[in-house]
Every structure is written in structure tokens, then in C-alpha cells.
Amino acid sequence: MSPTTPATPATPTTPTAPRTGRAPRPALSPARTTATAARVLRQLTHDPRSIALMLLVPVLMLTLLRYVFDGSPRTFDSVGASLLGIFPLITMFLITSIATLRERTGGTLERLLAMPLGKADLIAGYALAFGTMAALQSVLATGLALWLLGLDVVGSPWLLLLVALLDALLGTALGLFVSAFAASEFQAVQFMPAVIFPQLLLCGLFAPRATMQPVLEGLSNVLPMSYAVDGMSQVLTHTDMTADFVRDVVVVAGCALLVLALGAATLRRRTP
Amino acid sequence: MMNNQAAAPAPAVHARGLTVRRGTGRAPRTVLQGVDFDVPRGRITGLLGPSGCGKTTLMRAVVGTQAHVTGTLDVLGRPAGHPALRSRIGYVTQAPSVYDDLTVRQNLDYFAAVLDPGRAAADRRRADVARALADVDLTGHADALAGRLSGGQRSRVSLAVALLGTPELLVLDEPTVGLDPVLRRDLWNLFHTLAAERGATLLVSSHVMDEAERCHDLLLMREGRILAQDTPDALRARTASATVEEGFLRLVDEATARAAQEDPR
Numbered sequence: 001m002s003p004t005t006p007a008t009p010a011t012p013t014t015p016t017a018p019r020t021g022r023a024p025r026p027a028l029s030p031a032r033t034t035a036t037a038a039r040v041l042r043q044l045t046h047d048p049r050s051i052a053l054m055l056l057v058p059v060l061m062l063t064l065l066r067y068v069f070d071g072s073p074r075t076f077d078s079v080g081a082s083l084l085g086i087f088p089l090i091t092m093f094l095i096t097s098i099a100t101l102r103e104r105t106g107g108t109l110e111r112l113l114a115m116p117l118g119k120a121d122l123i124a125g126y127a128l129a130f131g132t133m134a135a136l137q138s139v140l141a142t143g144l145a146l147w148l149l150g151l152d153v154v155g156s157p158w159l160l161l162l163v164a165l166l167d168a169l170l171g172t173a174l175g176l177f178v179s180a181f182a183a184s185e186f187q188a189v190q191f192m193p194a195v196i197f198p199q200l201l202l203c204g205l206f207a208p209r210a211t212m213q214p215v216l217e218g219l220s221n222v223l224p225m226s227y228a229v230d231g232m233s234q235v236l237t238h239t240d241m242t243a244d245f246v247r248d249v250v251v252v253a254g255c256a257l258l259v260l261a262l263g264a265a266t267l268r269r270r271t272p
Numbered sequence: 273m274m275n276n277q278a279a280a281p282a283p284a285v286h287a288r289g290l291t292v293r294r295g296t297g298r299a300p301r302t303v304l305q306g307v308d309f310d311v312p313r314g315r316i317t318g319l320l321g322p323s324g325c326g327k328t329t330l331m332r333a334v335v336g337t338q339a340h341v342t343g344t345l346d347v348l349g350r351p352a353g354h355p356a357l358r359s360r361i362g363y364v365t366q367a368p369s370v371y372d373d374l375t376v377r378q379n380l381d382y383f384a385a386v387l388d389p390g391r392a393a394a395d396r397r398r399a400d401v402a403r404a405l406a407d408v409d410l411t412g413h414a415d416a417l418a419g420r421l422s423g424g425q426r427s428r429v430s431l432a433v434a435l436l437g438t439p440e441l442l443v444l445d446e447p448t449v450g451l452d453p454v455l456r457r458d459l460w461n462l463f464h465t466l467a468a469e470r471g472a473t474l475l476v477s478s479h480v481m482d483e484a485e486r487c488h489d490l491l492l493m494r495e496g497r498i499l500a501q502d503t504p505d506a507l508r509a510r511t512a513s514a515t516v517e518e519g520f521l522r523l524v525d526e527a528t529a530r531a532a533q534e535d536p537r
Contacts, residue, residue: 031389039382043373046417107369111433114337115385116358270339270353271332 007098010198028120036117036125038142040099041132054095054133058141060088066149073150077236080151082205084160088134088168089225096130097188103181115268123264127172128183135161135166150203156236159245161233166252170224173259182267204233224255282349284441284473285334288342292329293491303329305496306343311441311475313488316467318487319477320520326496327477328366331443334475335363348440359387362434366445368426369433372419376410377401379418380436387437395468404432407462424451428479431459435466441467444476448483482519492520499523 044051058215062080071077103109112122141228142160145151174195182188202212202220220226231248238245292304303326311317311334319327332338333345336353345352348360370379384397405411408428413421418429419493431447447455460483466472467488476487484490485504492499492507500507500523504516511519 029389031391032386035382035385035389039371039374039378042378042382043371046373103453106372107365108371109366110365111363111369111383112337112386114358114361114363115383115386116355268339270337 004168006038027118028124029118032117032121033124033128034038036122037128037132040126042127043099044129044133050095051133054091054138055140058083058091059144061087062141062145062149063167071146073152076149077152078233079205079216080145080149081160081232081236082229084138084145085163085167085228086200086203086205086225088138089171089174089228090192091137092134092168092171093175093196094131094189095133096126096172097179097182097191098175099183100176100179101182101185101188104224105184109267110271113267119264119267122267123176123260126176127169127260129193130164130172131168134140134171135165138164138168153236154239155237159235159241160232163228163235163249163252166249166256167228170197170228170256173256173263176263177259177266180263196225199223202226203229205229227251227255235248275324281313283310284313284348285309285475286346287344290330290333290345291342291343292326292333292338293340294329300340307498308503309491309498311473311491313473314467314471315410315488316463316474316476316486317489317491318484319475319491319493320484320516321493321499323479325493327479327493328445330364330493331445331475331477332484334441335361335443337363345530359437360440362436362439362442363443364427364431364434364444364447366449368423368430370418370426370429372426373417375415375417376405376421376432377414380404380432381428383433384436400436400438404435407435408432409458424455427451428455428459438470438472440472442472442474442476444474446477446479448478448480456483481515481520484516484520490516492523494524494527497527501526 062083065080065083066076068139069079100109103112113119138161142157142164146153146157157236178191178195179188182191187271200211202216202223203225209217209226212220227248229243231252234248287310288308289306290304290308291302291306293300294303295301307330314397319330321327329338333341334347334352336347336357341352347354347357350357360430371382374382380401381397384401388397388400402411405414408431410425410428413425418426421429427447427450431444432441434444451459463474463476463486467474476483478484487504489501489503490507491501499520500510502510507516507519508514513519513522513524
């Protein structure tokens with residue numbers, strides 16, 4: 001939860017509470033954050049099917065992919081490594097957008113914000129809970145890919161895991177942000193193709209980014225998923241951390257924090 | 273507008289010229305039109321009026337979750353929406369706002385942890401949750417999923433959340449709607465206990481006029497204005513009516529006639 005701390009206090013407090021802006025409050029209460037994370041995880045435990053889908057679908061897709069590329073293990077290496085970064089992003093995007101949409105439409109968000117809960121506590125709580133799930137998912141998928149499916153990675157598996165976790169955080173941030181613009185769960189699910197698919201097409205998974213039409217290449221340079229996938233391929237082909245890898249990690253983390261701050265700004269204490 | 277509590281201490285809620293505009297774009301609608309009222313401490317004030325007259329907006333303004341509020345609105349001695357008020361006000365929205373995929377106890381545990389966080393407060397929280405469960409008579413359902421409960425039970429879970437932490441002011445938006453007569457009577461008994469024994473101030477909205485007789489004070493609303501603030505007895509006497517409902521209708525007719533005189537079209 002530490003990376004969310006600096007991002008949140010700057011934007012949200014001033015514009016939404018014009019008459020109360022003077023109150024000095026700690027930006028983040030660790031006890032309220034962990035209580036929120038525990039509550040989110042407790043909600044998940046009442047829904048074992050969602051947990052199973054979250055953990056098993058990436059594993060099954062990777063297995064499928066392994067045998068689709070049965071004849072060309074090099075292709076499996078590059079596509080498989082990219083997918084290890086893309087799965088957590090998509091899963092966390094979906095569950096965060098639906099979960100926060102439920103908070104918004106179910107009235108619990110209004111109730112929480114009328115209570116002494118900081119927006120940073122709520123967001124960090126969600127990031128912590130879903131980050132834990134993403135870590136589990138990534139450990140399972142990475143472990144299976146490396147040791148059972150023979151994914152050939154030159155670099156350290158821990159670096160793969162680091163990128164996967166940052167991708168999950170980015171997915172959580174994007175999901176939180178778009179849930180503000182969805183009026184129903186139907187709409188929230190539609191945001192998945194709208195926000196994720198263009199990034200998927202442009203991230204270099206289907207064609208190297210340098211071979212794209214120049215306008216698209218420029219566009220792919222400003223989309224965070226391009227860096228997520230590039231980070232994975234850096235680990236795939238280099239034994240130690242390259243300068244490109246560090247840049248990729250910083251860009252993904254920076255984007256996640258930026259979008260989290262934007263998401264925090266969409267949590268309104270006062271409804272218009 | 274009269275307030276027959278002249279010698280009483282400062283009211284829990286004090287509003288003068290309270291105006292709320294809602295809606296976005298170029299046609300904002302004025303939902304509350306410069307209303308003046310006081311909610312006296314330690315008593316039950318009923319907020320009555322037809323659906324859509326602005327009751328919920330008024331309550332949200334008091335709780336501090338309503339945007340575009342102008343005028344004076346002091347709550348427990350501070351401007352409405354002040355962060356220090358957040359742990360002193362319990363608010364129950366019209367639709368139950370609890371997590372359907374948590375049990376009743378897990379819901380209460382979480383909201384209690386938001387109000388009174390930290391490991392050191394765990395025992396205090398446990399006692400608080402047990403008392404709130406007993407208050408709304410749901411101890412026997414503590415381990416049931418909130419989503420599996422009946423509508424009336426879910427709204428009592430929502431009420432139990434608002435009772436956590438012994439708030440000084442309870443703002444309850446139609447808490448008895450859709451409940452059977454026995455439950456309604458039990459809840460009103462609870463409201464009176466909260467006011468008499470815990471010194472809480474209650475602001476309770478309803479569009480059912482027979483509930484008015486159970487309140488200490490009444491705020492009668494219509495179309496974004498306060499028609500009258502009085503006790504049920506004084507209101508009946510003033511309008512020479514047998515019931516509050518009759519009195520309310522008489523006040524509405526008077527207001528309509530006055531409006532027709534001022535604006536003949």
C-alpha cells in the first residue's frame with residue numbers, strides 16, 4: 001500500500017468539500033486501510049467461484065497457449081511472458097470496476113464517506129486486497145509457466161512477479177477510475193474492450209511496435225500496457241535489470257499512481 | 273414558524289435560508305428554497321411530507337453529503353459536513369446500504385472498525401457491535417448473509433450500522449417504510465429509548481402521516497418549503513384538526529390559496 005500514499009492527498013480533498021477544506025487529517029490510516037482490505041477479501045471468501053475463476057483462468061489459458069504453439073517454443077516464450085503481465089491487468093481491471101461500481105450504486109460508498117474514512121484509506125484498502133489476489137494469481141501462473149510449461153526466461157522470476165504486481169495495480173487503478181463513468185454493471189463490462197483492447201492491440205503482442213504505422217507507434221508509446229509488455233520481454237531476454245526494464249517499471253508504476261489519484265478524485269463526499 | 277423550546281440549549285441542527293440546487297447543466301432545480309428550521313436536542317423530530325418534496329435532500333444536507341448547499345446550516349455546533357462530525361452522526365439512507373455478500377456481523381465489524389479503528393479498540397468494538405445487534409433485534413441472524421435476509425431485516429442491519437459508536441444525532445430516511453406493524457412499533461419504541469436514555473437527537477423522515485403522532489416535534493414539508501414546525505398537539509390545535517394529516521392538508525390548502533392570490537394566472 002505504500003506506493004499509493006503520496007498520490008492521494010493532493011487532489012481529492014479541496015474541490016469536493018469546499019466548506020471543510022481546513023481540517024488537517026492524516027492522509028492514510030493504516031488500521032482503516034487494513035480493515036477495508038480485510039472486508040474486501042472477506043466479501044471474496046463468500047464467493048469461492050470468483051476466486052477459482054481468478055486463479056485458474058490464467059493457468060488454463062497459459063496451458064492452452066503452450067500447446068497452441070507446440071511447434072514453436074520461441075513464440076510461446078514471448079507471447080507467454082507478455083500474457084503473464086496482461087492477465088493480472090485485465091482481471092484486476094474487471095473486478096475493481098465491478099466492485100467499486102457496487103459500492104457506488106449500493107449506497108455503501110456514500111455511507112463510508114459520511115463516516116470518518118479517508119478516500120486514501122478506501123483506495124489503498126482495495127489496492128491491498130486485490131494486490132494480494134493478484135500476487136496469488138501471478139505466483140500460480142508464473143510458477144506453472146516456468147516449471148511445468150517450460151517457459152524459457154533468462155532473467156529472474158522475481159522480476160516477472162514484480163512487473164505482474166505493478167500491472168495488477170495499474171488494472172486496479174484503471175478499474176476504479178472507469179467505474180465512475182459507468183452507471184451499471186453492463187456499462188462497466190463494456191469499458192473492458194474500450195480501455196483494454198486498444199492497448200492490447202498496440203502493446204507489441206501481435207506485431208512489434210516499431211513496425212506499426214508511425215501514428216500508431218506514437219500512440220503505443222503513451223499507453224502504459226506497452227511498457228508492461230516490454231518489461232516482461234526485457235526479463236525474458238536479459239539476465240539482469242536493464243535500463244529499459246527500469247524505465248518500464250517506473251512508467252507502469254507512475255501510470256498506476258496517476259490513475260489512482262484520478263480515481264480518488266472521482267470519489268465524491270458530496271453528491272450533486 | 274414557532275419554536276416552543278425557548279429555554280432549551282442550542283439546537284442540534286440550526287438552518288436559516290437553507291437552499292439546495294440539484295441537477296447539472298443549464299437547468300438546475302431548486303430542491304430546497306431557503307428553509308428555516310431547528311432540530312431540538314434529545315428529541316425525535318419527524319420530517320413529513322409527500323414523496324419528492326425534498327426530505328432526502330434536506331437530510332443529506334444535514335449529514336454533509338449534499339453538494340450545492342447555501343445558507344446557514346449548523347449541526348452539533350459546527351457547519352454541516354465538517355470532518356469532526358462524521359463520527360458523531362449516524363445516517364440511514366432510504367435503501368439499505370450494507371454489503372450483501374457479508375454476514376450481518378461482518379458488516380457491523382467493518383463499519384465499527386472505520387469508526388473506532390485499531391487493535392486496542394477491539395473489545396470496545398465487540399461490545400458496540402453486540403449492542404447494535406440487540407438494539408435492532410438481529411442477534412439471532414448475526415451470522416446470516418445480509419443479502420439472504422428479508423427487506424425489513426436488511427433495513428434493520430442498515431440501522432444497526434448507524435447506531436454504532438453511539439452517535440449524538442441520528443438521521444433516518446424513512447426507516448419504517450415497508451415494515452409490518454409490529455416491527456414499526458418496535459422501532460419507534462427503540463427511537464424513544466435512544467432519545468430518552470442515550471440522549472440522542474433523532475431526525476426521522478416519513479411520508480406516512482400516522483407516524484407523526486409518535487414524534488416530539490414535526491417539520492412539515494411541501495415542494496421544497498417548510499410549511500410548519502411545531503409539536504403534534506400544537507399543530508392540531510392551531511389548525512383545528514383531529515389528526516396531523518388533516519392539519520397538514522389544511523396547511524397545504526392555505527399555502528395553495530396564498531400562492532394563487534400572489535400569482536394569479
